[in-house]
Amino acid sequence: MDKKNRYNREIESILNKDFVRKFVIKKIKLNLNWILVSGIICITIIFLIFIILPFIDRKENVETSFESPLEDDGLLEDLNYENIIQEYKEDIIVIEDTSSPENTIKTIKDLGIVDPTIPYNSKRLTDDVTALVNMYPEILTLNTIGKSALGKDIPLITLGFGERSILWVGAIHAREVLTSAYLLLVIEEYANAYSNEHAYDGISAERIKVLLNEFTVYFVPMANPDGVDIVTFNGNSNVNVDDIRTWRNNANGVDLNRNFPFDWERASSNSSSHNHFFFRGFTAGDEPEVKALIELCESKDFEHMVSYHTAGQVIFWRDEKNGVIPGDEFLASIIEETTEYKMQPPTKVALNGWAGCFENWFRYKYNKPGICLEFATFNTADKDLISTFYSADAVNWSKTRILLFAVLDNLSFVA
Numbered sequence: 001m002d003k004k005n006r007y008n009r010e011i012e013s014i015l016n017k018d019f020v021r022k023f024v025i026k027k028i029k030l031n032l033n034w035i036l037v038s039g040i041i042c043i044t045i046i047f048l049i050f051i052i053l054p055f056i057d058r059k060e061n062v063e064t065s066f067e068s069p070l071e072d073d074g075l076l077e078d079l080n081y082e083n084i085i086q087e088y089k090e091d092i093i094v095i096e097d098t099s100s101p102e103n104t105i106k107t108i109k110d111l112g113i114v115d116p117t118i119p120y121n122s123k124r125l126t127d128d129v130t131a132l133v134n135m136y137p138e139i140l141t142l143n144t145i146g147k148s149a150l151g152k153d154i155p156l157i158t159l160g161f162g163e164r165s166i167l168w169v170g171a172i173h174a175r176e177v178l179t180s181a182y183l184l185l186v187i188e189e190y191a192n193a194y195s196n197e198h199a200y201d202g203i204s205a206e207r208i209k210v211l212l213n214e215f216t217v218y219f220v221p222m223a224n225p226d227g228v229d230i231v232t233f234n235g236n237s238n239v240n241v242d243d244i245r246t247w248r249n250n251a252n253g254v255d256l257n258r259n260f261p262f263d264w265e266r267a268s269s270n271s272s273s274h275n276h277f278f279f280r281g282f283t284a285g286d287e288p289e290v291k292a293l294i295e296l297c298e299s300k301d302f303e304h305m306v307s308y309h310t311a312g313q314v315i316f317w318r319d320e321k322n323g324v325i326p327g328d329e330f331l332a333s334i335i336e337e338t339t340e341y342k343m344q345p346p347t348k349v350a351l352n353g354w355a356g357c358f359e360n361w362f363r364y365k366y367n368k369p370g371i372c373l374e375f376a377t378f379n380t381a382d383k384d385l386i387s388t389f390y391s392a393d394a395v396n397w398s399k400t401r402i403l404l405f406a407v408l409d410n411l412s413f414v415a
Contacts, residue, residue, distance in 0.1 A: 112188050112189075112192070113128050113131045113132055113135065113188060114128055114132070114181070114184045114185045114187075114188045116181035116182065116184065116185050116386075116389040116390075116395075117181075117386060117387045117388075117389045117390075118383070118386065118387070119177050119181075119232050119381045119383055119386045120177050120180045120181055120184070120222070120228065120232070121228060121229050121232040121233060121235070122152050122222060122225035122226075122228060122229050125155065125180060125184070125221060125222050125225075126153065126155060128184060129142055129155050129157055129184070129187075129221070130142065132157070132184075132187060132188055132191065133157070135191075136191040136192070136194075136195050138195060139159060139160065139161075139191050139194045139195055139212065140157060140158065140159055140187065140191050141157070141158045142155060142156070142157055143155075143156045143158075144156060145220060145292040145293065145295070145296045146288060146289075146291065146292030146295065147288055147292070148224070148225050148226045148250065148251065148288060148289055149226050149238065149250050149251040149252045149287065149288055149289070150226045150236060150237075150238075150251045152225045152226060152229075153225075154220065154222070154223060154225060154289060154292055155220070155221065155222065156218060156219070156220055156296070157187055157218075157219045157221065158216055158217065158218055158219070159187055159190060159191060159212065159216070159217045159219065160211075160212035160213070160214075160215050160216040160217055161212065161213055161216060162211075162212065162213055162214040162215040162216050163214075163216075164214055164215045164216070164303060164411075165215065165216045165217070165218060165300055165301065165302050165303065166215065166216075166217055166218065166302055166303050166304055166305070166306075166407075166411075167218045167220070167296070167297070167300070167302045167304070167305040167306070168183060168217065168218070168219050168220075168305070168306045168308065168404075169219075169220045169221075169223050169293070169305065169306070169307045169308065169358070170182065170183045170219075170220070170221045170222060170223065170307075170308045171221065171222045171223055171224055171227075171228055171308075172223040172224055172256050172257050172289075172307060172309075172358060173224065173227070173248040173249075173255070173256070173257060173309060174224050174226075174227025174228050174230055174231045174247045174248055174249065174250070174381075175227075175231050175245070175246060175247055175248060175310075175379060175380055175381050176248075176308075176309050176310045176379065176381075177222075177228050177231065177232065177381045177386070178310055178375060178376060178381075178386060178389065178394060178395065179221075179308035179309065179310065179375060180221045180222045180228070181386070181389060181395075182308065182375065182389075182395045182400070183219050183221040183308065184221055185397075185401075186219075186401070186403075186404055187219060187221075189401065190208075190212075190404060190405070193205070193208050194208055194209065194212055197209075200402070200405065201401060201402045201405075202402070203402070203405045203409070207409070208405070210412075211405065211408045211409060211412060212408075214408075214412055215408050215411070215412075217404065217408075218296070218300065218302070220293070220296070223256065223289055223293060224250050224256055224289055226250050226251035227247060227248070227249055227250045227251065227256075228381075230244055230247050230251070231244050231245070231247050231381045232381055236251065237251040237252075237253070238251050238252050238253070239251070239252060239253035245380060245381075245382070246277075246380070248277060249279060250287060250289055252281075252287060253279055254279055254280070254281040254287050255268075255277070255278050255279050255280065255281075255356075256287055256289050256290055256358075257307075257356070257357050257358055258278050258279070258280040258281070258355070258356035258357065259280055259281045259284065259285060259286065259287050259290045259356055260284070260285060260290055260294070260356050260357060260358050260360075260361035261284040261285040261294075261356075261361065262354070262355065262356060262357070262360050262361035262364050262365075263321060263350050263354065263355040263356065263360075264280060264284035264285075264355060264356045265284075265355075266350040266351055266355040267280035267350070267351070267355035267356030268280040268351070268352075268355075268356075278352055280355075280356050284356070293358065297362065297365070297366070302366070302368070303327075303368060303369075303411070304327070304331055304368055304369040304370065304371065305358075305359065305362050305368075305369075305370050305371070306335075306359075306370075306371040306373055307358050307359050307370070307371070307372050307373070308373050308375065309372060309373065309374045309375070310374060310375045310376040310378065310379045311374060311375065311376040311377055311378055311379040312374040312376075312377075313339075313341045313342075313374060313375065313376065313377065313396075314341055314342050314343075314344050314374045315332050315335055315336055315339075315341050315342065315343045315344060315371065315372070315373055315374070316344050316347060316359070316371070316372035316373075316374070317329070317331070317332035317343055317344070317369070317371050317372075318332075318346040318347070319346055319347035319348075319353065319354040319360050319363070320346050320347065320348050320354075321347075321350065321354050321360070321364075322354075322360065322363040322364055325363050325367060325368060325369055325370075326367065326368070326369075327368070327369050327414070328363075328369040328371075330410075330414070331369045331371060331407070331411075332369070332371060334406055334407055334410050335371065335373060335403065335407070337406075338399065338400070338402060338403050338406045338407075339373075339396065339399055339400050339403060340396075340399060341373070341374070347360075357372070358370070359371060359372045375394065375395050375396075375400075376393065376394050376395065377393045377394075378393070378394075
């Protein structure tokens with residue numbers, strides 16, 4: 001009996017040990033399963049937080065930055081600036097630093113759209129004027145006056161709403177691209193002052209509204225886009241270009257400011273060479289850029305025109321062929337007082353003087369002031385010199401920035 005009981009106890013002990021072993025193994029497996037599941041869950045949560053969610057956020061930001069989707073060919077043809085511009089305009093600030101003439105004066109955060117310290121070519125100018133009109137549609141419009149010799153658009157920008165109109169033109173000579181940058185910056189800063197209702201260099205916001213409701217300013221900032229492209233990045237031309245650094249002419253080799261139909265026969269002593277500095281062309285007014293400017297003038301009743309050039313820091317405002325033009329001295333004196341550039345004596349000669357020139361033709365055709373305003377102490381599109389845009393040796397921005405408002409303000413008192 002004792003043996004039997006002892007045997008039963010031993011069997012029971014063995015069974016209990018095996019049960020405990022199995023129980024422990026089962027518990028270990030169960031815990032390992034929970035550890036594995038918990039690890040997977042943690043890794044998934046980390047992946048969602050640090051990988052997926054930021055990607056979704058970036059995707060949403062990209063999708064909401066533009067209205068126009070990508071076209072089927074994968075190109076974003078029409079960039080819509082509306083959302084970007086609205087956010088940008090809310091942050092516009094005005095900064096003025098006039099402690100010395102060499103200091104740059106920036107009136108829009110991060111230089112705005114226009115950077116005048118880099119030489120403009122025709123594409124960059126077109127891109128910037130498009131962006132400006134998208135940014136300030138309430139005060140600016142964009143059109144074209146025609147095509148260049150190589151078929152490029154010649155942009156026309158208007159500022160203001162008034163019935164009275166004036167015309168300002170830049171870069172009729174290829175190497176004088178500094179004038180394009182000046183006119184673009186004027187457009188940007190004046191549009192900003194109007195749209196954001198702030199004063200501009202002593203002109204109150206209220207006065208700015210009055211002036212731009214009385215006048216419309218027509219700008220042709222780059223009248224010779226082919227020529228500018230030749231000097232800025234060795235662009236195409238229809239003739240051989242000897243020296244791109246000094247190139248004045250268009251892609252046909254014609255000096256556009258000797259091609260206007262005013263005493264044209266006397267415009268150049270060398271009428272057969274496309275590479276001649278002052279080549280007048282084969283027929284008066286035959287160049288497409290000149291035709292476009294003439295048609296623009298014929299379609300509007302401009303009170304005056306100003307053609308911007310380099311170099312010399314002087315004002316040509318009268319010639320002996322046309323004589324006294326009503327209002328010419330008044331306008332020239334406003335420009336002289338504002339810019340501190342000197343009014344020159346009336347031009348006395350036709351050859352390389354008044355013959356074939358835009359401003360002289362305008363005086364002859366309309367009996368209204370036509371001004372040739374020469375900026376800078378240099379006459380080149382050299383990038384190092386263009387980078388000094390704000391300085392007294394370039395456009396002297398601390399003084400010339402107010403020129404347009406000074407002119408409009410004075411003209412507003414003249415019927």
